[in-house]
Amino acid sequence: xxxxxxxxxxxxxxxxxxxxxxxxxxxxxxxxxxxxxxxxxxxxxxxxxxxxxxxxxxxxxxxxxxxxxxxxxxxxxxxxxxxxxxxxxxxxxxxxxxxxxxxxxxxxxxxxxxxxxxxxxxxxxxxxxxxxxxxxxxxxxxxxxxxxxxxxxxxxxxxxxxxxxxxxxxxxxxxxxxxxxxxxxxxxxxxxxxxxxxxxxxxxxxxxxxxxxxxxxxxxxxxxxxxxxxxxxxxxxxxxxxxxxxxxxxxxxxxxxxxxxxxxxxxxxxxxxxxxxxxxxxxxxxxxxxxxxxxxxxxxxxxxxxxxxxxxxxxxxxxxxxxxxxxxxxxxxxxxxxxxxxxxxxxxxxxxxxxxxxxxxx
Amino acid sequence: xxxxxxxxxxxxxxxxxxxxxxxxxxxxxxxxxxxxxxxxxxxxxxxxxxxxxxxxxxxxxxxxxxxxxxxxxxxxxxxxxxxxxxxxxxxxxxxxxxxxxxxxxxxxxxxxxxxxxxxxxxxxxxxxxxxxxxxxxxxxxxxxxxxxxxxxxxxxxxxxxxxxxxxxxxxxxxxxxxxxxxxxxxxxxxxxxxxxxxxxxxxxxxxxxxxxxxxxx
Ligand SMILES: Nc1ncnc2c1ncn2[C@@H]1O[C@H](COP(=O)(O)OP(=O)(O)OP(=O)(O)O)[C@@H](O)[C@H]1O
Ligand SMILES: [Mg+2]
Numbered sequence: 001x002x003x004x005x006x007x008x009x010x011x012x013x014x015x016x017x018x019x020x021x022x023x024x025x026x027x028x029x030x031x032x033x034x035x036x037x038x039x040x041x042x043x044x045x046x047x048x049x050x051x052x053x054x055x056x057x058x059x060x061x062x063x064x065x066x067x068x069x070x071x072x073x074x075x076x077x078x079x080x081x082x083x084x085x086x087x088x089x090x091x092x093x094x095x096x097x098x099x100x101x102x103x104x105x106x107x108x109x110x111x112x113x114x115x116x117x118x119x120x121x122x123x124x125x126x127x128x129x130x131x132x133x134x135x136x137x138x139x140x141x142x143x144x145x146x147x148x149x150x151x152x153x154x155x156x157x158x159x160x161x162x163x164x165x166x167x168x169x170x171x172x173x174x175x176x177x178x179x180x181x182x183x184x185x186x187x188x189x190x191x192x193x194x195x196x197x198x199x200x201x202x203x204x205x206x207x208x209x210x211x212x213x214x215x216x217x218x219x220x221x222x223x224x225x226x227x228x229x230x231x232x233x234x235x236x237x238x239x240x241x242x243x244x245x246x247x248x249x250x251x252x253x254x255x256x257x258x259x260x261x262x263x264x265x266x267x268x269x270x271x272x273x274x275x276x277x278x279x280x281x282x283x284x285x286x287x288x289x290x291x292x293x294x295x296x297x298x299x300x301x302x303x304x305x306x307x308x309x310x311x312x313x314x315x316x317x318x319x320x321x322x323x324x325x326x327x328x329x330x331x332x333x334x335x336x337x338x339x340x341x342x343x344x345x346x347x348x349x350x351x352x353x354x355x356x357x358x359x360x361x362x
Numbered sequence: 363x364x365x366x367x368x369x370x371x372x373x374x375x376x377x378x379x380x381x382x383x384x385x386x387x388x389x390x391x392x393x394x395x396x397x398x399x400x401x402x403x404x405x406x407x408x409x410x411x412x413x414x415x416x417x418x419x420x421x422x423x424x425x426x427x428x429x430x431x432x433x434x435x436x437x438x439x440x441x442x443x444x445x446x447x448x449x450x451x452x453x454x455x456x457x458x459x460x461x462x463x464x465x466x467x468x469x470x471x472x473x474x475x476x477x478x479x480x481x482x483x484x485x486x487x488x489x490x491x492x493x494x495x496x497x498x499x500x501x502x503x504x505x506x507x508x509x510x511x512x513x514x515x516x517x518x519x520x521x522x523x524x525x526x527x528x529x530x531x532x533x534x535x536x537x538x539x540x541x542x543x544x545x546x547x548x549x550x551x552x553x554x555x556x557x558x559x560x561x562x563x564x565x566x567x568x569x570x571x572x573x574x575x576x577x578x579x
Contacts, residue, residue, distance in 0.1 A: 034479060036475070036478055036479060056481075057481040057482075057483060058481070059481075060478075060479060060480060060481035061480065061481035063479075065476070065479035065480065067472050067475055067476050067479065068472065069472055071470075071472035071473055071475060071476035072473075072476070073473060073476070073477075073491060074473065074495060074571055075491075075494045075495050075497075075569070075571045076571070077571075084480055085480050085481065088480065088481055088482070088486075117570065117571040118571070119571070119572075119573045133480075143479075
């Protein structure tokens, strides 16, 4: 038995992730939803109606299915691959192709690829075609089986961000299978952790999963650094940034002297546009002679407000001065913050338990 | 002294006429073999247990000498082209059935899953996904079957000059004109090479989706 008495309520218009070790029955569960595998007992209801009640191919055409390694039709051009389900539904060739072109744009594929064949595309591009093909007939439900597992981490992150964007625009009901817990936590509104034999170990929003794993199996599956990962759910907006240690490249000697203090061992130098250049000790900064090459690196800045405490802490840890640089959407410095301050913010956030109901901030 | 391409009158054909006849006697059996192989191969794909016995039968049929076929068939179809073409069609099965079965089986499982998941019924899936993807394998089989059929037509000379270009071999003997034998052999070989090249071209035209040799991804 691959899946045993699994009971899940999948919310509309959100991403539900099935995650678990290899062979635990994730694919089997997904295939039962579009009846590629029939359950030996039990029922699956879609909007309250048993899925057995409609013709199987009608059901399948109303659900987009994205398969591992994309599963594209190698003998059809990209545009014809995407137009597959609309054509099955009887759309004219013209209309199906227009729809395909529209979707290529939506998933970030250049229109010059339309007439190419799958073998001429990179793995990441093929995955995008797979997603576009599943979306083509505008199905309310999207089933995705490890769609991003065959691409490198950078491309995968791009595809994940793209999926979240598409989801926020289209509001599909997505069931997403992965064995990567990080992917589950990033994408899921709800995450179902499954154990071997297709039994449910825990079904919870990702923040709750990280805060309160149901048992040792889930805890083990979440991995070692779930404390750090949980910080992804605390926004950085509540951090109080300091602006005193920030000086522009053309600051005069008096200003540099005035800004340095016992609390502020380093000053962050910005260019005239407000973008960070690097850190320097006040005594080393000579007015008018500040050169970016001589400054200490500023690590990776976080976007104040939209990035999470995890990004802020990461920035502080990466910076040799122990201070993180907060920037706005355009990359201009809005202030700096020390590891101590971030540590206090983390303690406060935990005390309030606010992480449980805050969505991922990135 | 007759010209090089003057064909003895007993054959009732010009040189070009013989070529046309030869192609017809060679290609119609391959076509018939293909039409027969497609459903047989599909059955073999659908019911796996059927494939080994089917392969066994086609191999045994292939091992029967054409002369034996002629002896049996001549009672029914006489000294006609049909009598030549039936064994050729049967012989082509030994190449075509496995070619189609292997081609259809080579379609990746995830491609089939994708088709099913998108709501293809079995017939549509066969016609629109499996068969097109099997085209390279099928044409590879057709090339072998065609070349061998072209060379085998010649034995038709044994049943009253039904061997097209092959009849020239007989006449070379009767009329002591060895150049007729040379013409027969060279022309048959040329036809085989040209037919093979034509099929290779058809393959390229039908499968723009295949990676070109030497092209980079
Ligand atoms: N067609 C099948 N017939 C019978 N058993 C199967 C079939 N497909 C899979 N199984 C079994 O069912 C179990 C669950 O398989 P499933 O493919 O759902 O796992 P999964 O969670 O998707 O794993 P993975 O992460 O490796 O893809 C496995 O033990 C597998 O051996
Ligand atoms: Mg799977």
